[in-house]
Amino acid sequence: MTRTVNQELTALSGNEAVAYAFKQARPHVASAFPITPQTEMMHKFADFVANGESSAEMILVESEHSAMSAAVGSAASGARTITATSSAGFALMWEIVYIAASLRLPIQMALVNRALSGNINIHCDHSDSMGGRDAGWIHHFCENAQEAYDAGLINFRIGEHMDVRLPAMVNYDGFIISHKEDALYMLDDEAAYDFVGPYKHKYTLLDPANPVTVGPLDLTDYYFEHKYSQLEAYPRVFDVAQEVFDEYADLTGRRYGFYEEYKLDDADLVMVILGSSAGTAKDVVDEYREKGVKIGLLKLRMFRPFPADQLKSVLSGRQAIAVLDRSASFGGWGGPVFTEIRSALYGTADQAPLHNWIYGLGGRDFELGHAAEVIDALQKIASGGEVPTLNLLGCRA
Amino acid sequence: MALSLKEMVKHEDLLTGGHRACAGCTGANILRQIMLTAGPNTVMGGATGCMEVVTTIYPYTAWKNSFIHSAFENVAATISGAETAYRSLQKHGELPQAAADAERMNFIAFGGDGGTYDIGIQALSGAMERGHRMVYVCYDNGAYMNTGIQRSSATPFGAHTSTAPAGSVKQGKEQDRKDLTEILVAHNIPYVAQTTPFHWKDLATKVEKALSCGGPAFLNILMPCTVGWGFPMERGMQIAKEAVETNFWPLFEVEDGVYKINKKPKERKPIADWMKEQARFRHVFKPGNESMLEHAQQWVDQQWDLLLKRETMTNM
Numbered sequence: 001m002t003r004t005v006n007q008e009l010t011a012l013s014g015n016e017a018v019a020y021a022f023k024q025a026r027p028h029v030a031s032a033f034p035i036t037p038q039t040e041m042m043h044k045f046a047d048f049v050a051n052g053e054s055s056a057e058m059i060l061v062e063s064e065h066s067a068m069s070a071a072v073g074s075a076a077s078g079a080r081t082i083t084a085t086s087s088a089g090f091a092l093m094w095e096i097v098y099i100a101a102s103l104r105l106p107i108q109m110a111l112v113n114r115a116l117s118g119n120i121n122i123h124c125d126h127s128d129s130m131g132g133r134d135a136g137w138i139h140h141f142c143e144n145a146q147e148a149y150d151a152g153l154i155n156f157r158i159g160e161h162m163d164v165r166l167p168a169m170v171n172y173d174g175f176i177i178s179h180k181e182d183a184l185y186m187l188d189d190e191a192a193y194d195f196v197g198p199y200k201h202k203y204t205l206l207d208p209a210n211p212v213t214v215g216p217l218d219l220t221d222y223y224f225e226h227k228y229s230q231l232e233a234y235p236r237v238f239d240v241a242q243e244v245f246d247e248y249a250d251l252t253g254r255r256y257g258f259y260e261e262y263k264l265d266d267a268d269l270v271m272v273i274l275g276s277s278a279g280t281a282k283d284v285v286d287e288y289r290e291k292g293v294k295i296g297l298l299k300l301r302m303f304r305p306f307p308a309d310q311l312k313s314v315l316s317g318r319q320a321i322a323v324l325d326r327s328a329s330f331g332g333w334g335g336p337v338f339t340e341i342r343s344a345l346y347g348t349a350d351q352a353p354l355h356n357w358i359y360g361l362g363g364r365d366f367e368l369g370h371a372a373e374v375i376d377a378l379q380k381i382a383s384g385g386e387v388p389t390l391n392l393l394g395c396r397a
Numbered sequence: 398m399a400l401s402l403k404e405m406v407k408h409e410d411l412l413t414g415g416h417r418a419c420a421g422c423t424g425a426n427i428l429r430q431i432m433l434t435a436g437p438n439t440v441m442g443g444a445t446g447c448m449e450v451v452t453t454i455y456p457y458t459a460w461k462n463s464f465i466h467s468a469f470e471n472v473a474a475t476i477s478g479a480e481t482a483y484r485s486l487q488k489h490g491e492l493p494q495a496a497a498d499a500e501r502m503n504f505i506a507f508g509g510d511g512g513t514y515d516i517g518i519q520a521l522s523g524a525m526e527r528g529h530r531m532v533y534v535c536y537d538n539g540a541y542m543n544t545g546i547q548r549s550s551a552t553p554f555g556a557h558t559s560t561a562p563a564g565s566v567k568q569g570k571e572q573d574r575k576d577l578t579e580i581l582v583a584h585n586i587p588y589v590a591q592t593t594p595f596h597w598k599d600l601a602t603k604v605e606k607a608l609s610c611g612g613p614a615f616l617n618i619l620m621p622c623t624v625g626w627g628f629p630m631e632r633g634m635q636i637a638k639e640a641v642e643t644n645f646w647p648l649f650e651v652e653d654g655v656y657k658i659n660k661k662p663k664e665r666k667p668i669a670d671w672m673k674e675q676a677r678f679r680h681v682f683k684p685g686n687e688s689m690l691e692h693a694q695q696w697v698d699q700q701w702d703l704l705l706k707r708e709t710m711t712n713m
Binding site: 028029031055056057059060061062063065066067069070071072073074075076077078079081095096099103204205206207208209210211212213214215216217218219222 | 437438439440442449450453454455456457458460461462463464465466467468470471473474475476477478479480481482483484485486488489491492493494495496499502519520522523524526527
C-alpha cells in the first residue's frame, strides 16, 4: 500500500478521534446537547473551539431536538454543520433526522451507540442507530477508533458529494470504542482538510439575491415524486463512496469498503457482524481456522444505504450464515441486520441457510465464547443439524 | 425609528397575494406588515401552523424572501441555526455577496400559539437564552386553529374549542391563559412587546425595534381568527382594536427590562362587549353562567393592574 502523507501514530479514545476528524473538516457550525457516552466527543470539540483550533460557532442547545433543528437551519444556510448524540438523544431528534435527509442537507453526526430506554441503560447496543435506519441518512459502523476517525472524514466527502447530498453518521460503540484509549494513525490538519475540501452548498437561505422556500407543504400531487428523487440518491452513494474509499486508501494506506472480508475467500461458514464485536469475533475465527474450520467473517461497515448487490455476490456459495444483531426488532422476525441480509439473499440460486443471533443488548459483553457458540452452531447447520433460526446470545433466557 | 405609512407603501409586498389564508384572516395581514418593515434581507422561519400551510403549498410559495419550515416545535431552534450560520460564514468571509453587502440580515421565526406557548416553548426559551440576534413572533389566535380549533394554553377562560367544548356539563375552557409575554420578559432579553395588526404603526415600530435591538426579541401579536372565534370575516381588525380597548390585549413593550404601556384606554370597555361579538363565548352569556363573565372581567382587571404596577416599578 502506498502512503502519500505522513501520519502520526497516536493514542486517543474513539470520542477524541472523531472530535479530531470533525475539527479537521473545519465545520462552520456545531450544535449539540450532551448525553452519555457522546459527552466527551463534544467536550473535546468545545476545547478546540475554546483554544482557537476550530473556528466553528457552537450552538449549545437545550435539547437534542433543537440540536438537529438548529443543524437543519444552519445547513440550509450553506454552512458545514456537525452534531453528535447517543441513544435517547437520537430518539428525541428523530422527527428532524428525517427532515435533514429529506431537505438533502449533508449534516455530519457522530452517533455513539447506546441502548434505547427503557429501562434506561447507558451502555452499547445498536438500537439507536437501527431505529433511525429508514430516516435517510448514511450509516457507517466502525470497529475501533481508527475506523471511527477515518469514517468521520470519509463521511464528509460522501454526504456532501453533489450526486449524493445526504446527511451521514459515523456509528461507534458506546464506551467500548468511545471511551477506550486506542492506537491510531491520524492525518495532520492540512492533509485532512485537503482531503475533505471546502464546503459547497446547493441552496442557501442566506442569499437575498436568490431567495428560496425550504420545506413547503407538499401534498398528494408532489410529495411522492420528491420521495422518488430522494430514493434515487441512495444507489449513487455506492459509486461515490467507492471513489472516496479509493482516494483515502491512496492517501493513507487504509482501504475501506462497504464491508470488510475477514478470511472469507474460501469460507463455507460466515459470521456477519458490525461494530466493535468484529474484533472479538476475528480472534475466534482465527482459533477455528487453526482447527481447520472454514469460517470467515463479514464485517458490515455501511448499513445505509444497504449494499445488497455486493453482499449477494460475496455471500453466495456458502454453507451456513450467521447474522449477529446488537439490537432487537420487537415483534419483528429477527434483528434488523438479519432481515435485511435475508431479504437481499432471497432468491439467489445457492442461498445458504441464514440464522440470527441477538447479542450484547444494553452493553452485555460479547465474549470469545459467544463467537465460538455461533461457529459451533454454524458447523451443526452445515452438517444438517437442527438450529433455530432466531437465537439469543449471552442472555439468561 | 418607525416607518411612515407613506414610506411603507412604497416597499414591495414580500408576502404575495394568492396564498391560501381564509378570507378575513388577520394572520396574513400580520406577516405582510412585518415584511414591509423587515424587507428582503430577511430569513423567515415558520412553525407548522396556519401561516406556514397557507403560504407554501408546493409548487407555490407566497414568500419573496427566503423562508424555511421544518417542524412544529422547532422554529426557534431552526432560525437560531440560520443565524449562527450567518455569523460563522461572515467570520469566515464566505457569505453570499448579497448577504455580505446587506446593511443587516434579519432573522425572524414565527409560530402560532400552539407552536409557541405550547409545543415550541422549550426551543423558544433556549433560543432566547442563548442570545441569538433573532426576532420571534407569535401570532396568538388563542387555539390550535390549523388542526381544527383545539384549546391551547393561550385560549381565554370560557372559550369554546373543539377539545374543550361548551356542553351541558362543561362550559368551555376551565383555565385562564398562560402569560407567555411575561415568561419572555423573564428571559431578560433586550426587547419584548405585544401588539395587534390593527395598530399598524405600533406594529411596524415594534418590528423595527425588535430587529435592531442587537439580540433576541419577542413579539406577541394578537391574531383575531374569523373561523375559530366566530365573528364575521370583515370584523377582524375591529376585534383587534377592541381587544386593546377592553385591556384584554394591552399594547406594551419592555425595553431592557423597562415597561412602557403604549396605549392606556381612557375609559376601559367591559370585556363582555368584546366577548359577545364572538361565537366562542356565546354560552358564557346564557343564564346561569354569570360567574364566568365575572371571572373573565376580574382576570382582565387583575392582569391590567399588574401591568400598571410593572410599568411603575420599572420606571422609578
